[in-house]
Structure formats: C-alpha cells, structure tokens
Amino acid sequence: MKEKIKKKLIEYKPYIALSVIGLVLLVAAYEYYHRYIYIFRDPDKIRYIITSYGKYGVSVFLLIQILQVIAFFIPGEIVQMSGGYIYGTVFGSILSIIGITVGSIICYGISQIYGKPLVNKMISKRHLKFFDKILRLGSINSVVFLLYLIPGIPKDVLAYICGISDINLKNFIMYSTLGRLPGIVISTYFGSKIYSGNKIELIVIALLMISLFVVGVLKGEKIISKMVRGGSQSGSNK
Numbered sequence: 001m002k003e004k005i006k007k008k009l010i011e012y013k014p015y016i017a018l019s020v021i022g023l024v025l026l027v028a029a030y031e032y033y034h035r036y037i038y039i040f041r042d043p044d045k046i047r048y049i050i051t052s053y054g055k056y057g058v059s060v061f062l063l064i065q066i067l068q069v070i071a072f073f074i075p076g077e078i079v080q081m082s083g084g085y086i087y088g089t090v091f092g093s094i095l096s097i098i099g100i101t102v103g104s105i106i107c108y109g110i111s112q113i114y115g116k117p118l119v120n121k122m123i124s125k126r127h128l129k130f131f132d133k134i135l136r137l138g139s140i141n142s143v144v145f146l147l148y149l150i151p152g153i154p155k156d157v158l159a160y161i162c163g164i165s166d167i168n169l170k171n172f173i174m175y176s177t178l179g180r181l182p183g184i185v186i187s188t189y190f191g192s193k194i195y196s197g198n199k200i201e202l203i204v205i206a207l208l209m210i211s212l213f214v215v216g217v218l219k220g221e222k223i224i225s226k227m228v229r230g231g232s233q234s235g236s237n238k
Contacts, residue, residue, distance in 0.1 A: 050064070061087075065080075065095065068099075069104055069159065070107060072159075076155070079096070080187035081187050081188065082191060083095050092188040092192065096188060097177065097180075107159035108169055111162070112163050127154060131147075137224060138228030142175075142228050143228055144175045145176070146228070148180045149178075149182065151209070151212045152213045152220055
C-alpha cells in the first residue's frame with residue numbers, strides 16, 4: 001500500500017508542485033483582490049508597477065500574466081495590452097504566451113490533483129453546465145481550439161475545466177495556445193499603439209474587437225457546433 005502511494009506521489013510530483021504554487025498564488029490574488037483590482041483595469045498603472053522594478057520588470061510582468069490566468073477574475077486583455085504598451089507587439093506577445101502557458105499548466109495541474117470537488121467550488125454551475133455541454137459537441141481538441149479562438153468566452157475558467165476533461169496536457173497546451181494566439185497579438189498590438197498610433201486605426205481595431213466579442217457571446221456555441229459537426233461530416237464523406 002505504501003509503495004503504491006509512493007509511486008503515485010512520484011508520478012504526480014510535477015502536478016503537485018504546480019498545484020501548490022497555483023493555490024498559493026490564488027489565495028494571494030483573492031486576498032488582495034479588493035485592495036488592488038483597480039490596477040488591473042488600467043494599462044498605465046500596470047506599466048508603472050512593472051517599470052518600477054527595472055531589470056526585473058520582465059519577471060514581474062510574467063508573474064502578473066501567470067496570476068491573471070490562475071485568478072481568472074483579472075481581465076486578461078488589459079494585461080496583454082500592457083505587455084504591448086511596455087515591450088511592443090512581438091516581445092509583449094511572446095511574454096504573454098509564456099505567462100499564459102505556465103498559468104494554464106498550473107490550472108490544469110490543480111484540477112488534475114484535486115478533481116471535480118474543487119472545480120465545482122471555484123466555478124459557477126452555469127459555466128460548468130455550459131462547458132460540459134459544449135465539450136461534447138465533437139472532437140475535444142477542435143472544440144478547445146475554437147473555445148480559445150472565439151472572443152467572448154471565459155477562457156481562463158476553461159483551463160480548470162479541461163483539467164478534469166478527456167483532453168491530455170500536451171493537446172490542451174497546443175490547441176489552447178493556437179486558439180489564443182490571434183487574440184493575444186491583437187491585444188498587444190493595440191497596447192503598443194495606445195499613445196503613439198493612429199487614433200482612427202485604434203478606433204477601428206477597438207470596434208472590431210468589441211464586435212467579435214459580442215458575436216462570440218451571442219453566437220459562440222452555435223458557431224462551434226456548426227464548425228465541429230461540419231468538419232466531422234466532411235471527414236466522414238472522404
């Protein structure tokens with residue numbers, strides 16, 4: 001019995017370590033949420049905090065981005081815009097992708113270790129019901145990709161749900177990152193042009209982002225259902 005437990009602990013050691021780190025960050029985020037949430041609504045304030053750390057600013061930005069994924073009540077777009085504002089589109093996007101990937105692995109690991117009881121406490125029944133339904137529409141890899149691609153869907157909640165689903169970690173990271181990529185690049189580009197870009201261009205991008213967000217909120221499930229089922233039907237006809 002002891003050998004079996006020891007074997008399991010060794011097998012899940014990376015997940016255990018990541019989940020402990022994630023829980024500590026989650027508790028810290030919850031503790032300081034009401035005190036500091038205003039910071040995460042303003043790219044200027046995030047920029048001030050990060051640049052005040054000098055050469056350690058990159059590490060601080062990565063930590064904020066990781067924290068944003070774990071504590072999913074922090075707006076992700078604001079953090080990514082701040083990355084573009086401080087580091088430019090390319091480097092800002094790379095940093096956001098790294099931070100989001102690490103944060104997503106932690107969320108997935110927490111769910112793998114603690115399972116449905118914890119996820120049920122963290123996430124509303126409405127979200128759980130929605131994702132349980134939508135993840136059954138077709139190939140889970142395709143559905144996860146589309147969920148992360150389409151704006152207006154609470155993506156960081158999804159990281160916890162994927163941890164208790166049938167998708168493995170490798171596929172989750174690959175498909176979620178590919179799905180997130182366009183949104184990350186657009187947000188960081190927008191952030192990089194906030195104070196130096198063409199105002200008309202920024203307004204057009206903002207209107208496009210808002211329009212896509214509204215479409216995602218209203219029609220996201222139907223779009224995913226149509227694309228997944230359409231793809232599976234065309235595949236079966238070959």
